[in-house]
Amino acid sequence: xxxxxxxxxxxxxxxxxxxxxxxxxxxxxxxxxxxxxxxxxxxxxxxxxxxxxxxxxxxxxxxxxxxxxxxxxxxxxxxxxxxxxxxxxxxxxxxxxxxxxxxxxxxxxxxxxxxxxxxxxxxxxxxxxxxxxxxxxxxxxxxxxxxxxxxxxxxxxxxxxxxxxxxxxxxxxxxxxxxxxxxxxxxxxxxxxxxxxxxxxxxxxxxxxxxxxxxxxxxxxxxxxxxxxxxxxxxxxxxxxxxxxxxxxxxxxxxxxxxxxxxxxxxxxxxxxxxxxxxxxxxxxxxxxxxxxxxxxxxxxxxxxxxxxxxxxxxxxxxxxxxxxxxxxxxxxxxxxxxxxxxxxxxxxxxxxx
Amino acid sequence: xxxxxxxxxxxxxxxxxxxxxxxxxxxxxxxxxxxxxxxxxxxxxxxxxxxxxxxxxxxxxxxxxxxxxxxxxxxxxxxxxxxxxxxxxxxxxxxxxxxxxxxxxxxxxxxxxxxxxxxxxxxxxxxxxxxxxxxxxxxxxxxxxxxxxxxxxxxxxxxxxxxxxxxxxxxxxxxxxxxxxxxxxxxxxxxxxxxxxxxxxxxxxxxxxxxxxxxxxxxxxxxxxxxxxxxxxxxxxxxxxxxxxxxxxxxxxxxxxxxxxxxxxxxxxxxxxxxxxxxxxxxxxxxxxxxxxxxxxxxxxxxxxxxxxxxxxxxxxxxxxxxxxxxxxxxxxxxxxxxxxxxxxxxxxxxxxxxxxxxxxxxxxxxxxxxxxxxxxxxxxxxxxxxxxxxxxxxxxxxxxxxxxxxxxxxxxxxxxxxxxxxxxxxxxxxxxxxxxxxxxxxxxxxxxxxxxxxxxxxxxxxxxxxxxxxxxxxxxxxxxxxxxxxxxxxxxxxxxxxxxxxxxxxxxxxxxxxxxxxxxxxxxx
Numbered sequence: 001x002x003x004x005x006x007x008x009x010x011x012x013x014x015x016x017x018x019x020x021x022x023x024x025x026x027x028x029x030x031x032x033x034x035x036x037x038x039x040x041x042x043x044x045x046x047x048x049x050x051x052x053x054x055x056x057x058x059x060x061x062x063x064x065x066x067x068x069x070x071x072x073x074x075x076x077x078x079x080x081x082x083x084x085x086x087x088x089x090x091x092x093x094x095x096x097x098x099x100x101x102x103x104x105x106x107x108x109x110x111x112x113x114x115x116x117x118x119x120x121x122x123x124x125x126x127x128x129x130x131x132x133x134x135x136x137x138x139x140x141x142x143x144x145x146x147x148x149x150x151x152x153x154x155x156x157x158x159x160x161x162x163x164x165x166x167x168x169x170x171x172x173x174x175x176x177x178x179x180x181x182x183x184x185x186x187x188x189x190x191x192x193x194x195x196x197x198x199x200x201x202x203x204x205x206x207x208x209x210x211x212x213x214x215x216x217x218x219x220x221x222x223x224x225x226x227x228x229x230x231x232x233x234x235x236x237x238x239x240x241x242x243x244x245x246x247x248x249x250x251x252x253x254x255x256x257x258x259x260x261x262x263x264x265x266x267x268x269x270x271x272x273x274x275x276x277x278x279x280x281x282x283x284x285x286x287x288x289x290x291x292x293x294x295x296x297x298x299x300x301x302x303x304x305x306x307x308x309x310x311x312x313x314x315x316x317x318x319x320x321x322x323x324x325x326x327x328x329x330x331x332x333x334x335x336x337x338x339x340x341x342x343x344x345x346x347x348x349x350x351x352x353x354x
Numbered sequence: 355x356x357x358x359x360x361x362x363x364x365x366x367x368x369x370x371x372x373x374x375x376x377x378x379x380x381x382x383x384x385x386x387x388x389x390x391x392x393x394x395x396x397x398x399x400x401x402x403x404x405x406x407x408x409x410x411x412x413x414x415x416x417x418x419x420x421x422x423x424x425x426x427x428x429x430x431x432x433x434x435x436x437x438x439x440x441x442x443x444x445x446x447x448x449x450x451x452x453x454x455x456x457x458x459x460x461x462x463x464x465x466x467x468x469x470x471x472x473x474x475x476x477x478x479x480x481x482x483x484x485x486x487x488x489x490x491x492x493x494x495x496x497x498x499x500x501x502x503x504x505x506x507x508x509x510x511x512x513x514x515x516x517x518x519x520x521x522x523x524x525x526x527x528x529x530x531x532x533x534x535x536x537x538x539x540x541x542x543x544x545x546x547x548x549x550x551x552x553x554x555x556x557x558x559x560x561x562x563x564x565x566x567x568x569x570x571x572x573x574x575x576x577x578x579x580x581x582x583x584x585x586x587x588x589x590x591x592x593x594x595x596x597x598x599x600x601x602x603x604x605x606x607x608x609x610x611x612x613x614x615x616x617x618x619x620x621x622x623x624x625x626x627x628x629x630x631x632x633x634x635x636x637x638x639x640x641x642x643x644x645x646x647x648x649x650x651x652x653x654x655x656x657x658x659x660x661x662x663x664x665x666x667x668x669x670x671x672x673x674x675x676x677x678x679x680x681x682x683x684x685x686x687x688x689x690x691x692x693x694x695x696x697x698x699x700x701x702x703x704x705x706x707x708x709x710x711x712x713x714x715x716x717x718x719x720x721x722x723x724x725x726x727x728x729x730x731x732x733x734x735x736x737x738x739x740x741x742x743x744x745x746x747x748x749x750x751x752x753x754x755x756x757x758x759x760x761x762x763x764x765x766x767x768x769x770x771x772x773x774x775x776x777x778x779x780x781x782x783x784x785x786x787x788x789x790x791x792x793x794x795x796x797x798x799x800x801x802x803x804x805x806x807x808x809x810x811x812x813x814x815x816x817x818x819x820x821x822x823x824x825x826x827x828x829x830x831x832x833x834x835x836x837x838x839x840x841x842x843x844x845x846x847x848x849x850x851x852x853x854x855x856x857x858x859x860x861x862x863x864x865x866x867x868x869x870x871x872x873x874x875x876x877x878x879x880x
Contacts, residue, residue, distance in 0.1 A: 273784040303624055
């Protein structure tokens with residue numbers, strides 16, 4: 001079973017493992033095959049057909065995302081026949097939706113847009129006929145515009161196969177097909193847990209992060225990788241930053257462990273607190289019963305004098321400190337060092353028990 | 355966790371007890387669900403509440419709150435009597451088995467049914483499932499630990515895992531799922547009253563000498579007091595000053611009225627935080643901190659993986675990272691701390707904490723490393739106790755069931771359990787300021803079983819009063835089968851419904867953790 005399979009793609013002799021698809025082998029070898037519905041870690045469905053390639057001896061073009069390699073296979077990924085087929089698919093997708101890049105939030109971050117450009121399509125041969133769905137604007141996290149949906153099904157598969165939240169699916173048939181929660185409910189009226197992974201994987205502008213709309217174009221946004229501040233999983237995520245503000249939060253499967261790109265509602269939509277007007281911006285000292293603004297030096301002097309006096313009068317063990325499960329290792333290290341080395345007590349603990 | 359998060363998805367069986375993981379650590383919850391739906395793993399859920407995971411479970415044991423030791427002893431009783439235990443493993447790698455065997459003898463499925471309400475046949479089925487799995491992972495969280503028998507409960511989980519040879523193997527283990535981003539790291543760094551970083555005992559002369567040399571001061575060998583012991587120590591006049599960094603005990607700690615009395619009695623209360631929270635409102639000095647997005651550093655996740663955080667935006671106004679504040683205060687008090695970056699602090703940690711010795715910023719730039727990592731050429735440790743337990747032989751603890759400290763009576767006829775909901779985090783200071791999560795879960799709800807609702811004349815969505823011996827709160831009721839009959843569930847995220855006014859400060863004698871999952875409560879329509 002461990003035998004290697006030898007095949008040829010675009011004239012290059014490659015070896016593959018049994019069970020690998022043409023697309024996987026090509027990707028490993030750095031050979032470009034466009035995809036839309038393909039999403040790693042989910043079932044290969046071969047729905048969009050933009051990944052078609054020519055296989056010698058095959059009756060038709062084959063979807064490379066679904067076709068397992070076989071010994072001696074000869075594959076061509078960029079013949080005129082292949083390119084024509086891809087153009088047709090992309091033109092049909094373009095024509096069947098409202099893909100107006102001028103106003104689309106995904107402009108610059110759209111796989112359909114990239115394909116149109118790459119395949120050098122000036123305009124579709126078919127009449128552009130958007131279905132005329134109403135835009136779903138009923139929650140503050142996810143905006144859904146089915147007029148831009150290309151029915152690739154990535155959102156459905158990550159919802160069911162990666163997050164296993166089992167909320168999204170296809171409904172209706174043919175040109176009426178659409179995706180959404182059961183009974184065509186809006187997100188907010190469904191059981192949806194708002195992990196937002198459907199939005200992260202949407203290749204077009206059908207699902208977008210509501211609060212990020214009109215907050216900045218993808219090319220202006222800086223992505224800063226960090227670790228989520230909420231629970232103990234330690235999800236790796238990208239804070240999308242523009243003008244000193246977090247615009248949105250996205251996952252990145254390339255970061256690997258521990259979350260392989262997945263996030264939850266808190267990590268995804270729970271970052272409004274960072275830029276919140278209630279944030280403390282200056283030290284405060286209580287005077288005549290009220291907390292009044294003070295400088296750092298005033299605050300340090302106040303604490304230092306009090307702590308020193310109490311320590312001298314009542315001993316170091318009359319001072320206690322609560323460190324924090326919310327702060328970094330470095331800060332916890334310093335806090336216990338402060339209590340032990342500066343104050344002189346082991347009265348240091350944190351909220352692990354609560 | 356003894357084992358890694360990734361292993362959960364690919365193990366043969368998962369036993370989830372006292373963890374509502376799909377709401378509290380949703381990404382781990384997804385791994386459990388993937389294990390079941392995509393990889394054919396078996397799932398046993400032991401929980402009084404009908405949590406979402408019960409939908410994915412092969413079997414759900416709905417025990418009465420606080421009966422965990424009895425239930426686990428019952429599972430072990432069946433496993434031993436049916437010969438499903440790992441005899442060779444027990445003989446070679448553990449000690450104390452005979453004493454355990456003797457104690458669990460009386461925990462027959464029928465006896466356990468009397469205590470826990472779990473049908474004897476279900477207990478047998480679950481025991482056989484766990485006992486015959488090739489690799490089985492036990493997941494638990496605060497549903498196991500927040501009891502006066504929390505330590506016993508954890509030891510019981512360890513007993514069960516060792517009994518079937520599930521410790522020190524891929525896909526096995528006893529895996530506490532941590533609820534806060536760096537609760538693991540805060541423990542690792544010695545933010546505990548009895549240990550220095552990397553769990554080196556303060557009582558050990560040798561350890562103290564090492565830290566005295568490194569820090570250039572003499573150090574106390576007297577163990578300190580825990581968070582939960584501080585209120586009494588203040589009331590008794592032993593503690594006069596309290597320095598709180600990044601915590602909100604005035605919502606998160608048990609019996610808030612008592613705590614408030616203590617905090618008000620202090621000579622000085624210093625609170626360092628990102629918002630003026632309920633605790634800060636009582637402070638004499640408040641210091642503004644930078645939040646996670648405004649600073650560099652590391653967090654250690656629940657699988658011991660040390661990962662970088664990176665500064666993305668500037669802190670507002672004069673707010674500063676906590677490490678700078680501590681350094682400046684220490685320097686002001688005559689002990690110079692002149693770190694120029696968090697990397698420098700990590701270098702010091704590398705020197706003093708053996709399990710972190712090899713974890714440098716350079717090495718964790720792309721992917722975090724799980725400790726123990728004793729040197730810079732060590733890859734880190736995916737799972738603990740491989741081939742040999744840290745202490746040598748794995749020790750079985752023979753443990754008897756002890757009921758919770760405060761059980762229902764005529765005056766307070768129901769059980770109150772507290773915890774979190776998906777959309778909020780801890781005392782709500784962050785998530786309640788987030789638009790989306792607050793839109794999804796705008797107010798605190800009291801979950802109550804339909805049978806109880808009928809008995810006490812309570813309607814779904816109507817306001818009710820919830821009272822214990824320590825206090826009372828009002829909130830709207832959510833009538834739902836998620837709560838078992840006789841138990842109500844209230845979250846602790848909302849200051850308007852501060853459920854910790856109600857909770858029992860009774861502590862586990864060793865872990866000093868309060869019994870948040872069981873206290874006696876009375877309800878009435880408000």
